[in-house]
Amino acid sequence: MTRSLIAALMLMVPGVALGQGHAMHTDKVIVIAHRGASGERPEHTLLSYTRAIEQGADFIEPDLVPTKDGVLVARHENNITETTDVANHPEFAARKATKTIDGETMTGWFTEDFTLAELKTLRARERLPKLRPENTKFDGQAEIPTLDEVIALAKKASKETGRTIGIYPETKHPTYFASIGLPVEQRLVDKLKAAGWDRADAPVFIQSFEVNNLKKLRTMTKVRLIQLMAGAGGPADGAQPSYKAMITPEGLKAVATYAYGIGPELTMIQPASGPATTLIADAHAAGLKLHPWTFRAENFFLLPSYRSGANPAEHGRIKEEIEYFIGLGVDGFFTDFPYIGVEARDAAAGSHGRAGG
Numbered sequence: 001m002t003r004s005l006i007a008a009l010m011l012m013v014p015g016v017a018l019g020q021g022h023a024m025h026t027d028k029v030i031v032i033a034h035r036g037a038s039g040e041r042p043e044h045t046l047l048s049y050t051r052a053i054e055q056g057a058d059f060i061e062p063d064l065v066p067t068k069d070g071v072l073v074a075r076h077e078n079n080i081t082e083t084t085d086v087a088n089h090p091e092f093a094a095r096k097a098t099k100t101i102d103g104e105t106m107t108g109w110f111t112e113d114f115t116l117a118e119l120k121t122l123r124a125r126e127r128l129p130k131l132r133p134e135n136t137k138f139d140g141q142a143e144i145p146t147l148d149e150v151i152a153l154a155k156k157a158s159k160e161t162g163r164t165i166g167i168y169p170e171t172k173h174p175t176y177f178a179s180i181g182l183p184v185e186q187r188l189v190d191k192l193k194a195a196g197w198d199r200a201d202a203p204v205f206i207q208s209f210e211v212n213n214l215k216k217l218r219t220m221t222k223v224r225l226i227q228l229m230a231g232a233g234g235p236a237d238g239a240q241p242s243y244k245a246m247i248t249p250e251g252l253k254a255v256a257t258y259a260y261g262i263g264p265e266l267t268m269i270q271p272a273s274g275p276a277t278t279l280i281a282d283a284h285a286a287g288l289k290l291h292p293w294t295f296r297a298e299n300f301f302l303l304p305s306y307r308s309g310a311n312p313a314e315h316g317r318i319k320e321e322i323e324y325f326i327g328l329g330v331d332g333f334f335t336d337f338p339y340i341g342v343e344a345r346d347a348a349a350g351s352h353g354r355a356g357g
Contacts, residue, residue: 028349030332031341032168033057034294035076039336042124042135043083044074045142046153053157055339058332059166059205062150065173066182071116072147072191076127078173081108084122085140092118101176102236112182119144131298131313147188151195154203166203170228174213175237185213189220198222205291207263211239215258224260226291231265243268247279252286261289261331268292269328272304280329293334295322295341319344 036048037055049060062074078101080086086095086109095114098107111119124142126135145153147169154165171184178184188206189198197204200222207226208214214225227246234242245251247268255262262283269292270276283290296302300312308316318337322344325333335341 029326029330029345030058030291031056031338031345032059032061032291032332032334033338034061034334034336035063036060037336037338039132039297040135042126042138042142044076044145045124045138046145046149047138047142049145049150049153050157052338053153053161053165056342057165057338058163059168059203060150060154061168061170061334062145062147063170063172064147064184064188065111066177066184066187067111067114067116067119069115070182070187072184072187073111073116073119074145074147074150075111076172078111078177079106079108080111080119080122080144082125083127084109084124084144086122089122101173112177112180116146131300133313147191151191155195158203164203166205168205168207168226170207171210171213171217173236174208174210185217185220189217192221192223200224205260210235210237212237218258225258226261226263227255227259228263228293229265229268231267247282249282249286252283252288256286256288259288261291263291263293263334266292266294266303266325269325269330270303276328284329289331290329291332291334292325292330295325295333295335295337297337297340319347323348 033052035043037051038048041048041051044062052060063076064072065075065078066072075083086092092109095109097110097113098105099110120143122144123140124144125139126132129136150167154167157165169188171188174184192198192204198221202223204223205226206217206223207228209228214227217225229243229246234240240246246255264279268277269279280290295318297315297318298312299307299314299316302316302318302321306317306321308314319340322333322341326345326348333341
């Protein structure tokens with residue numbers, strides 16, 4: 001991997017035609033608070049989202065899963081064993097179950113087996129206590145928020161700060177939830193419409209690792225859609241053989257017929273070693289924006305050249321890593337540490353006179 005930030009001189013490609021029939025406009029690189037400020041607060045809580053807004057994030061990201069009574073709530077997974085105190089509630093002991101979701105078998109407690117009222121009796125806790133021990137002091141302080149509560153927070157903060165705070169919801173396991181009678185698409189679209197967000201310029205992106213639900217959403221809403229991609233595997237709905245097949249020039253052109261952009265794993269742009277790939281240029285050529293994931297400060301998550309020392313929990317040079325990717329030409333990015341993301345974005349803007357393409 002190139003070690004310096006010389007690639008920052010490549011800022012940013014000029015406007016090109018976008019997927020979904022929109023014209024690209026020049027914008028600053030957007031900072032997306034991944035599960036909120038999850039590097040400092042337990043993820044997917046109002047504590048985490050509020051902290052992210054205070055730190056200058058442009059968007060807060062709620063991963064969405066349904067309850068038994070069909071309410072969308074913010075959890076990274078429907079398996080809430082690691083992110084709540086459900087195991088300490090004897091009244092729910094019998095709800096423990098083993099399920100296979102998207103080919104993975106797991107045992108725990110699942111949101112679809114609880115009503116919203118029942119979930120509201122639980123409290124959130126830090127998912128990565130060994131890497132983020134400081135966050136555990138917030139364990140037990142926050143409920144599981146609903147999508148309604150996340151939207152209300154974003155709107156209230158927008159009024160109070162004078163900044164537009166957007167939301168960036170992910171539809172989790174949409175094929176699985178449809179298979180058990182809890183499809184998420186209409187529920188999400190209805191909430192966005194009720195919030196006044198059914199326009200291409202609404203402060204919303206909807207993201208998914210699956211393909212068919214994005215194509216379905218394309219017929220249901222004008223909100224911008226983002227096709228998520230991982231460095232390995234493929235969409236759980238089987239719509240494409242692999243994510244690797246989707247990042248060819250032809251694959252990206254196909255994505256541009258229904259999506260505004262892509263959310264690739266960082267290593268799809270810059271592998272752990274060797275030069276950067278052509279994904280940014282190829283995606284831009286297809287008219288797609290790129291919002292890669294996820295920038296985290298801990299050595300455990302950083303690319304090798306940005307680590308500091310051998311302790312996996314120690315913070316490395318995340319700001320430099322983000323600046324490097326901005327230099328390559330990304331249009332936005334997900335980070336667990338929004339304040340560092342904002343600093344890196346603003347530093348890049350200051351150095352090169354503009355912060356986005």
